[in-house]
Amino acid sequence: xxxxxxxxxxxxxxxxxxxxxxxxxxxxxxxxxxxxxxxxxxxxxxxxxxxxxxxxxxxxxxxxxxxxxxxxxxxxxxxxxxxxxxxxxxxxxxxxxxx
Numbered sequence: 001x002x003x004x005x006x007x008x009x010x011x012x013x014x015x016x017x018x019x020x021x022x023x024x025x026x027x028x029x030x031x032x033x034x035x036x037x038x039x040x041x042x043x044x045x046x047x048x049x050x051x052x053x054x055x056x057x058x059x060x061x062x063x064x065x066x067x068x069x070x071x072x073x074x075x076x077x078x079x080x081x082x083x084x085x086x087x088x089x090x091x092x093x094x095x096x097x098x099x
Contacts, residue, residue, distance in 0.1 A: 001080070001083075006074075006080070009030035009031070010027055010028065010029055010030055011029065011030050011031035011032065012029055012031075012032050013032070015032060015095070016095070018095060018098055019091075019092075019095035020032050021098070022091060022094045022095040022098050023091055023095070025094075026087075026090075026091055026094070
C-alpha cells in the first residue's frame, strides 16, 4: 500500500513491548500509542469495519489537520479492508506466538 501511495506511515496502539518488537520485524513502525489513536490517515479503515467507531484525530499543525481531513475522503475497497484486517491478525498471531 505504501508503494501505491495509499499510506505513508504505519502506527500501532495498545501493544506490549513484545508485540511492538514483532511488528517491527514485519514493517517500519512510525509511532506506537498506548491509547486508541487512529491518526495518520489510517482511521478510515476503522470506520469501514465498524460504523459505530468515532475517531477524533489529534491535530498538531495545520498540515496535520489537512492530512486528517483528506483521510476522511478515502474510500477503501473491500479487498483493501480485508488486506489491512488480515495483516493485523497475522501480526497479532505472531505476537502471541512470540510470548
